[in-house]
Amino acid sequence: MPGSENEEYTGKLIVIEGTDGVGRSTQIALLRTWLESRGHAVLDTGMSRSVLASRGIKEAKTGHTLGRLTMQLFYATDFIDRLENEMLPALRSGFIVLTDRYIYSAIARAEVRGIDSAWIRSIYGMALVPDAVFYLEIKSAQELFQRVLASGRGFDYWESGMDLHMGEDFYDSFIEYQTRMLKVFDRMAKEYDFDVVNASRTVRRVAADLRRSVAKVIDEPSPRRARPRAKVLPVGEPTKPKLVPAPETKSEKTVNR
């Protein structure tokens, strides 16, 4: 299994998180250029970009017949493939790994779809604790909607939560879905100690903020450095999800006794 506990590695794992349309990829592109110009080797990766699963996920999403559980596991396959074959080797070789979304997006997507939060977290239990998680925060789904509209990309079926049948059209569904996503992210920001970045500002302002914070992570000895380099995330940590029912009690009989 990957993520062998307490393994030493010399690189840094930096996560950019945020819901759809907050400008993650723009910021990552800027960060990458800046880091490389400073002489750091950068690996840039992101959700559903794995060699193993990206094509399959894309095809599965086209059909709109992808079930809720299947979707989570497909994403988990994609994540572990990138963790084992891209991120870990790069970190061992001293790269700065910039990742566009991490397990937090996957957990949020699962939770808004009513998936058992303890279950999804336990699947990602072998993930590495990042050196920093920058959460690009937009306060409201309405603002996100305006940004997606302005980008001209159009509205994605899944990013609008259309599979959840929550609204009459893409607008209603998008607002409801992203509002729920923002709530889950809010909760996780505290739980997982995100560095929250106000993403409602201009690209340049946000980029300047990120550069300053990333420089700190890379250059200065931070409290995170004292921690084991490859500590895996706590599995099934007790959390109090507000949107989904609490994990089942242990008394019930399940197939996995």
Next chain:
Amino acid sequence: MISYGNHRFPGKLFVVEGTDGSGKSTQLALLYQWLKTEGYPVFFSEWNSSPLVKDTTKRAKKRHLFTPATFSLLHATDFADRTERDIIPPLKAGGIVLADRYIYTAFARDVARGCDRDWVRRVYKFAVRPTVAFFFRAPLDVAVDRILSGRPHLKYYEAGLDMGWANDPEESFTVFQGKILEEYDRMVEEFDLTVIDATRSIEQQQREMRKIIGQHLSKRRSNSG
């Protein structure tokens, strides 16, 4: 919340498990014929057959892309799709679902490949608990002989060649099947598997299965079958 472990669907789920060459698929096919003839609505679901996931698995096997963890997760993805698509709906409708291999195959294979026993069990927590899970137990040499005599070439992952236990495919396959059998044996008690002695005649095994399954079926049958 989605966790089907303790489902109360009106349908029945019967699964067959065992190492390669234990004869379980033959038995399941006979069972299918019988239930159909008797007029029950029967559905069949086979391990590793989800239309959404199949292409990815095929490509990964061909290009040797798997690690033990991703092998495990992609098979879980396949299983989840079949659970959502092929298994739950007929069970909700009161039908009979027959599954050729089930979660125990993953528990056996993935743990044999070095995945954490508890982790693999947690991944499959959403699975429907079978009404009866048959484990066709054949001694290692018998099962290995059946496979090797009928197959000219063992595939890479089938033989466990990704694990580096042995360079020779047949030798590696034997090591792998031995580990798998060990895992099955420890699951008999853990999951209350119904052990069928796979060295007996096909007819004897089928009679025993039908007897056990008959106890779980309601008397009412449609006349259309």
